[in-house]
Amino acid sequence: MTALNVAATHVGTEALGPGVRSVVWVQGCPFRCAGCIAPDWIPDRPARRAEPAELAEELLADPRVTGLTLSGGEPMQQAAGLAELVGRARSTRDVSVICFTGHRLERLRTRPPTTGVPELLAAVDVLIDGVYVAALDDGRGLRGSSNQRIHHLTGRLANCGYDFAGRPRTAEIAVDGPQALLIGVPPTGLLDVFDTAVDAALAGTRPHTPRTSGTCSHTSRKEAPS
Structure with missing residues (x-):
């Protein structure tokens, strides 16, 4: 079991993907993007230590939750623990998974930065990749700037009617x-x-x-x- 270093969680939101979702933000990010709105979550320092099984139970406490969104910080820095979290959650409920990352998908597949990246990618339905560039923030979609790409790694959310790239932000x-x-x-x-x-x-x-x-x-x- 791989413990996670968690910056914050929220159970039951409609602002980070289709349906009612729970969110986990991990602590620590290597990118330090200019204009980052959560600088306290960039340093790789101890925050809240949470076991995947404990966290899965917390995130699914609301029976309306149909999906998980993984953010941060940088989720790929804790890929093994997040992959285990998703597995634990799906043993209880068949949730969809959206994951943000500053890494490009190609790099994750060929040169994963940490252990557990292949397992996490295999569990993710939608990956939003690329660093945040403030000058390219066009105010649209479920990404911070237009250079970030939406990858449907499975077909689960591809035809759900949710416009990941162009929808008005909420x-x-x-x-x-x-x-x-x-x-x-x-x-x-x-x-x-x-x-x-x-x-x-x-x-x-x-x-x-x-x-x-x-x-x-x-x-x-x-x-x-x-």
């Missing part, structure tokens, strides 16, 4: 005590609105840390330390 905000999590690929201008709103909510109460980010531009978080 996002959700989840508030849990002092933490606000922006889930999804943010539409143009939403990050500034999110930051302003959270700053206003925290003003006069206690200081907050800067919002965190992720290489593929699909989550942001602000948190007030206790």
